[in-house]
Amino acid sequence: MGDQIEELESSELGTKIYWEASYETEIRNYRDHGDVGEVWFDEDSQLRIIRWISQQEDRIQQDVSIIDLGCGNGMMLIELAREGFSNLTGVDYSPKAIELAQSIAKDQELDIAYKVVDLLDESEVAGLGKFNVVHDKGTYDAVSLHPDDSKRMRETYIKSVVQLLHDDGLFIVTSCNWTQKELVQSFRNQFDLHVVIPTPTFKFGGTVGNVVTSVVFVKNNK
Numbered sequence: 195m196g197d198q199i200e201e202l203e204s205s206e207l208g209t210k211i212y213w214e215a216s217y218e219t220e221i222r223n224y225r226d227h228g229d230v231g232e233v234w235f236d237e238d239s240q241l242r243i244i245r246w247i248s249q250q251e252d253r254i255q256q257d258v259s260i261i262d263l264g265c266g267n268g269m270m271l272i273e274l275a276r277e278g279f280s281n282l283t284g285v286d287y288s289p290k291a292i293e294l295a296q297s298i299a300k301d302q303e304l305d306i307a308y309k310v311v312d313l314l315d316e317s318e319v320a321g322l323g324k325f326n327v328v329h330d331k332g333t334y335d336a337v338s339l340h341p342d343d344s345k346r347m348r349e350t351y352i353k354s355v356v357q358l359l360h361d362d363g364l365f366i367v368t369s370c371n372w373t374q375k376e377l378v379q380s381f382r383n384q385f386d387l388h389v390v391i392p393t394p395t396f397k398f399g400g401t402v403g404n405v406v407t408s409v410v411f412v413k414n415n416k
Contacts, residue, residue: 199380201344210287217290220267224294239331239368239393239406244273246366246391246408247327253364257281258326261358264333268295268308275304285311285322313337314347319354328359331368338371348380356384356413364388365411374407385411 247254256278262270265284268291275282284306286292295308311318313333337351338344359365365385369377378387391408 260327261325263330283307287312313354314350324360326363328365335371368408370406386414388412
């Protein structure tokens with residue numbers, strides 16, 4: 195494969211239409227039953243990241259700025275708020291997702307900024323400012339699954355992360371589609387691997403793999 199990343203097969207999970215319809219349903223469920231909706235990949239992945247962030251007291255104080263890319267129903271930030279983190283922003287290109295996230299945060303009396311932002315729109319990203327921690331669980335995956343020129347979209351997404359992250363900040367990304375090696379290769383021009391957050395492994399045909407991959411990058415500032 196050399197330096198080339200083999201693109202993922204496209205999926206409706208990479209389209210805004212899919213997510214708008216999905217969150218429309220979740221808004222109804224929340225209003226009718228108080229169900230906040232699904233946590234993509236499962237809650238264990240989210241809890242692992244929250245636990246890791248909470249343990250980095252020397253680098254991630256509770257007042258640092260944290261942004262969640264593709265925040266969905268906002269539960270990642272809600273859990274961080276419960277842990278005492280106070281400078282939280284969530285963005286998603288789905289207005290329905292932001293509507294749901296805002297409703298949940300309001301009902302739980304939590305002060306979290308949620309905004310409709312397209313991470314592939316340079317002007318919208320520039321308006322957000324910079325953050326100490328940029329977090330992504332599944333959004334890079336969704337971008338990678340888009341049926342229209344996913345390679346270009348991935349490159350634009352990476353530029354957006356560079357724009358959003360302070361030079362000494364941390365970029366945390368969790369993927370169920372890309373391996374650690376592939377993530378490092380995809381981000382290597384702008385980022386260096388800082389640490390790998392352990393995730394459950396499986397063994398198949400003598401090969402050990404991970405169901406999900408969680409890695410933390412820092413800017414290489416070349």
